[in-house]
Amino acid sequence: MGKKITIYDLAKKLNVSPATVSRSLNDHPSISKKTKEKIIDAAKSLGYRTNKFAANLSQQKSNTIGVIVPRLNSNFMSTVLAGIEKVANDVGYNLIISQSLESAEKEVLNAKTLYDSGVDALMISLAYGTENFDHLTTFIDRKIPLLFFDRVFDLPNCPTILIDNEAAGYEATEHLINQGCTNILHIAGGLKRNVYCQRFKGYKRALEKYGITFKEDNLVEVDLDLSRVPEVITHIKESDPKIDGLFVANDTFAVHCIKELKKEGYNIPQDIKVMGFNNDPVSEVISPNLSTMDYPGYKMGVLAGQSIIGHLNGAINLQSANQITLRHTLIIRESTQK
Amino acid sequence: MGKKITIYDLAKKLNVSPATVSRSLNDHPSISKKTKEKIIDAAKSLGYRTNKFAANLSQQKSNTIGVIVPRLNSNFMSTVLAGIEKVANDVGYNLIISQSLESAEKEVLNAKTLYDSGVDALMISLAYGTENFDHLTTFIDRKIPLLFFDRVFDLPNCPTILIDNEAAGYEATEHLINQGCTNILHIAGGLKRNVYCQRFKGYKRALEKYGITFKEDNLVEVDLDLSRVPEVITHIKESDPKIDGLFVANDTFAVHCIKELKKEGYNIPQDIKVMGFNNDPVSEVISPNLSTMDYPGYKMGVLAGQSIIGHLNGAINLQSANQITLRHTLIIRESTQK
Numbered sequence: 001m002g003k004k005i006t007i008y009d010l011a012k013k014l015n016v017s018p019a020t021v022s023r024s025l026n027d028h029p030s031i032s033k034k035t036k037e038k039i040i041d042a043a044k045s046l047g048y049r050t051n052k053f054a055a056n057l058s059q060q061k062s063n064t065i066g067v068i069v070p071r072l073n074s075n076f077m078s079t080v081l082a083g084i085e086k087v088a089n090d091v092g093y094n095l096i097i098s099q100s101l102e103s104a105e106k107e108v109l110n111a112k113t114l115y116d117s118g119v120d121a122l123m124i125s126l127a128y129g130t131e132n133f134d135h136l137t138t139f140i141d142r143k144i145p146l147l148f149f150d151r152v153f154d155l156p157n158c159p160t161i162l163i164d165n166e167a168a169g170y171e172a173t174e175h176l177i178n179q180g181c182t183n184i185l186h187i188a189g190g191l192k193r194n195v196y197c198q199r200f201k202g203y204k205r206a207l208e209k210y211g212i213t214f215k216e217d218n219l220v221e222v223d224l225d226l227s228r229v230p231e232v233i234t235h236i237k238e239s240d241p242k243i244d245g246l247f248v249a250n251d252t253f254a255v256h257c258i259k260e261l262k263k264e265g266y267n268i269p270q271d272i273k274v275m276g277f278n279n280d281p282v283s284e285v286i287s288p289n290l291s292t293m294d295y296p297g298y299k300m301g302v303l304a305g306q307s308i309i310g311h312l313n314g315a316i317n318l319q320s321a322n323q324i325t326l327r328h329t330l331i332i333r334e335s336t337q338k
Numbered sequence: 339m340g341k342k343i344t345i346y347d348l349a350k351k352l353n354v355s356p357a358t359v360s361r362s363l364n365d366h367p368s369i370s371k372k373t374k375e376k377i378i379d380a381a382k383s384l385g386y387r388t389n390k391f392a393a394n395l396s397q398q399k400s401n402t403i404g405v406i407v408p409r410l411n412s413n414f415m416s417t418v419l420a421g422i423e424k425v426a427n428d429v430g431y432n433l434i435i436s437q438s439l440e441s442a443e444k445e446v447l448n449a450k451t452l453y454d455s456g457v458d459a460l461m462i463s464l465a466y467g468t469e470n471f472d473h474l475t476t477f478i479d480r481k482i483p484l485l486f487f488d489r490v491f492d493l494p495n496c497p498t499i500l501i502d503n504e505a506a507g508y509e510a511t512e513h514l515i516n517q518g519c520t521n522i523l524h525i526a527g528g529l530k531r532n533v534y535c536q537r538f539k540g541y542k543r544a545l546e547k548y549g550i551t552f553k554e555d556n557l558v559e560v561d562l563d564l565s566r567v568p569e570v571i572t573h574i575k576e577s578d579p580k581i582d583g584l585f586v587a588n589d590t591f592a593v594h595c596i597k598e599l600k601k602e603g604y605n606i607p608q609d610i611k612v613m614g615f616n617n618d619p620v621s622e623v624i625s626p627n628l629s630t631m632d633y634p635g636y637k638m639g640v641l642a643g644q645s646i647i648g649h650l651n652g653a654i655n656l657q658s659a660n661q662i663t664l665r666h667t668l669i670i671r672e673s674t675q676k
Contacts, residue, residue, distance in 0.1 A: 141385065
């Protein structure tokens, strides 16, 4: 790799002291406007890189928002990101995104990378395994706005945007019960995360409300990676009494369960009724079409973007808008018909 | 926002000159090891941010690789990214990703943001509209390794990783002809980009080889956004003589064409045989299952990651490995059966 341009190179080139260069790039009041301009021009033409210099010197802004998501191979996440991008681009902000791949360790590394790259704000949706939040306190301590979306955690002064997952889990389960299911298997993601834990709580509350006893065997916690579909199918085949309803915590996993169940000779919805979650486009590609819970990802992204940018521009004080809850909607299709 | 920690704050705190702080953080030889350590410790504990400081001071590395992709809501792209992540994580590199949303203008902004954030290398798959490459010359001039994948362009000393799209387009079309199709509609992405232009060339070459005259009407260039499906369906309904084969440049668009054609009463594959491209999981969700071209995205990501990291570690000279072509595979399923 070529050597990076340092303030020493700039100083030598312009015949000034390194301290003068450094002060100019930091917009120090001791340096004249003329000198600052000369140094900034030289820094630009030589390709000097610092995030502070990159954008608005006096405001020390990079006009960049960092986003950490669990996985990018998710229609829901890319829809949320599209909403954030829309709002950010309209006002000249750019996003840089990194994925934790559901690893708490990698999430720490992502936070460090985004911090070091000089982001003005951070939005995060947590990995399955994250239990410690030290990697985020650096942002809070430096008053860099931090917002949680979807998979959230309550930290002081950090707003959260999500849906009422408990209510949504309740309604999904209630719908299956209303369609005649009495032995419903729930496929959950990592239960440490609010979204999966709350959906599971909603599932349990619906069972209770309708006088159905919850059985530990009817909860399967997987990471929702498609490689885990076969073990779910085996679980269903071996269940006694037989499973007549399936509530899966996301659509992609639900769709692949339907596909495999059909291969095993199950008729959907006659033998097993299936509910997904998120209303991904794939829910309308599978036959029978999948009943699901609409989770307004794009709207979530837009609201998250508006909150952060409003705060950065001084129009909104994030501390006062502590939690935004979006509306979810039950979508009934063929996979849960009587 | 809180004020960022500057070298002046560090200098004041440690009772040394700002120049000493700056030199220490830049690992300047004029400063003693003991002083450097003291200053680095203070910089860490106070949260001083610069990308150079963030990582390996003496090597001026950030251990971060920047990636620009057209869109994140693509199974193919997230599979490529998974491959890059795998290799990068194994050796302690982290990715930061930004999406151009198919806009050349935004791609320029992305490149600037990633440059300013101090990435050690850049990997890019081009937007539909990119025609000018000035935004990438900064990287080349500073000898920051730059690699193109999938949607590539030939720039001096920048390796490219892709498949033989012309051959793949030829084989896809030849398969449709062998199955009896004589009036094949091709749905292409932006023809400025190699991948779509080459697939189209392959389509035309296959027609020619089998004595079928190419008709301008049988080429539809769309951005492959699902909002464009209805106009393709209208085009098919109004075509005379009727379309009996459809070769679509990606699976997602092909799958939604099948879904809508079925609604319009078409039998697939009896009335129209359909070929996709990429071998996304959704190609096995649609009924009938979609014939497609397997594009090894994960392998592409792994190779791209290995090339860049090998170069950064001095093990590979990227200039000597100018183009890597991966193998594609025709996947025959129900949607093109006779």
